[in-house]
């Protein structure tokens with residue numbers, strides 16, 4: 001049960017967003033109550049001990065960190081660490097009746113080799129490097145704006161400072177750029193994973209939902225890297241809950257609103 005009958009802010013749901021809001025509001029001197037339906041906080045960012053007898057905490061749903069602004073980690077004094085992945089993806093395929101696949105990771109030489117083996121030339125890997133060189137430059141310019149007041153379209157375009165990239169990623173369906181850049185259908189599919197996942201959009205959808213989904217997959221941390229949290233995502237949300245409580249927020253679980 002909550003300790004009081006009145007609060008400056010009542011937050012429904014103790015996922016990472018609710019916990020971050022609670023921590024900042026409490027640090028600003030507000031009285032804050034978080035109400036969480038489940039018996040634990042964290043929402044979709046939680047860990048579990050998946051293997052009996054092995055004391056390893058693994059992420060249960062959400063599992064990679066990219067969009068968490070370092071300023072939040074610093075402001076809230078979160079004790080939380082990530083590690084780089086060595087492999088981003090492996091996509092199995094069959095070519096000419098033979099099992100093969102596309103490895104992205106394991107170092108540039110191995111990735112290059114995998115592209116060449118799958119596609120039969122150096123072309124797709126060169127295109128891949130140019131493409132992700134462009135998104136990396138974009139990431140440096142766009143990621144800092146996520147913790148600033150929402151820029152106008154014109155201000156963001158000026159910050160991107162590259163009309164070709166702006167048109168290709170912000171004005172036209174992403175499928176057009178992907179088709180212009182890559183010829184191999186499997187490579188196109190791997191690139192489009194970041195654009196289509198969870199959207200139910202198509203690569204050429206005029207709504208550009210796929211472009212937005214793609215952008216938030218490639219700008220995180222100003223690099224587009226997705227890192228592995230030590231102790232799983234639960235380590236992050238436990239640290240957030242601790243920061244919120246430490247600042248004076250009350251968190252009540254088993255309490256559906």
Ligand SMILES: Cc1cc2nc3c(=O)[nH]c(=O)nc-3n(C[C@H](O)[C@H](O)[C@H](O)COP(=O)(O)OP(=O)(O)OC[C@H]3O[C@@H](n4cnc5c(N)ncnc54)[C@H](O)[C@@H]3O)c2cc1C
Nearest residue numbers: 013014015016017018036037043044061062063064256257
């Ligand atoms: C399978 C999966 C994999 C994902 N992988 C990644 C990833 O690798 N990296 C990444 O950055 N993102 C990933 N995401 C997305 C990410 O998990 C979400 O963006 C994030 O969890 C949203 O946080 P939130 O705090 O807004 O909401 P949630 O995490 O959904 O938390 C909401 C909380 O509110 C509680 N709640 C809801 N209704 C009520 C109510 N009426 N009363 C009380 N409590 C209530 C819920 O129980 C829950 O604890 C993934 C999502 C899924 C499902």
